[in-house]
Amino acid sequence: MSFTVIPAIDLRAGRVVRLRQGDYAQQTTYEFEPRALALRYAGAGAMWLHVVDLDGARSGSLDNLLVIEAIARDGMHVQAGGGVRGEDDLRRLFDAGVARVVLGSVAIREPERVGGWLHEYGAERFTIALDTRRIDGRWALPSAGWTELEARSLDELAPWYAERGAQQLLCTDIDRDGMLAGFNLELYRELARSVPALAVQASGGVRSIEDIVAARDAGAQGVILGRALLEGRFTIEEALAC
DSSP states (O other): OOOEEEEEEEEETTEEEEEETTEEEEEEEOOOOHHHHHHHHHHHTOOEEEEEEHHHHHHSSOTTHHHHHHHHTTTOEEEEESSOOSHHHHHHHHHTTOSEEEEOHHHHHOHHHHHHHHHHHOGGGEEEEOOBEEETTEEEEEETTTTEEEEEEHHHHHHHHHHTTOOEEEEEBGGGTTSOSOOOHHHHHHHHHHOTTSEEEEESOOOSHHHHHHHHHTTOSEEEEOHHHHTTSSOHHHHHTO
């Protein structure tokens, strides 16, 4: 399977932002217009774009849907999430042109329901997001914009989704997100061993081209790039060359 470099745009109140470790109180706002930034990435050759509705992740509604729709209508393959709670949300995102819906909180809290969506709509139309944080020796799964801790662990749910035909797994080490500390390579090696049927997208902490190569070598089949691109650590063209 090919390796995919996926630039990311996080949205809050229609603006491009980044959070440190998922903390809404630690926000950096960038002076990029979201659609123009997406077109810049597409023009460089990026085939996929990852879009997160940070407002929706907390509120449970698709607060930035109009911005997401504008980006998707320009022709990029968009995977988008944040605020997806029910089937109406799925239909709204699909109708907006989103190619893959990212399921986070609902995938953790209601796996049986999400398993039904995989069967009904096609597993290729979803990315399961199991963002994690190491707590007391286990990979815990915070939800609701990483503000609430759930009982299930990554070790339980990743194989569960693999058995039900999921194809894409996005996994962020929350403690590295937005920190420019490099990927947690052991996490991705562990996932490559335990759920080889899932195409794992690495996210959280990338700071250099070397980090992208290291994630690929650790078994990830894609990387999500946010802050490092926004702050010019390297260019999207350099990343795509991986």
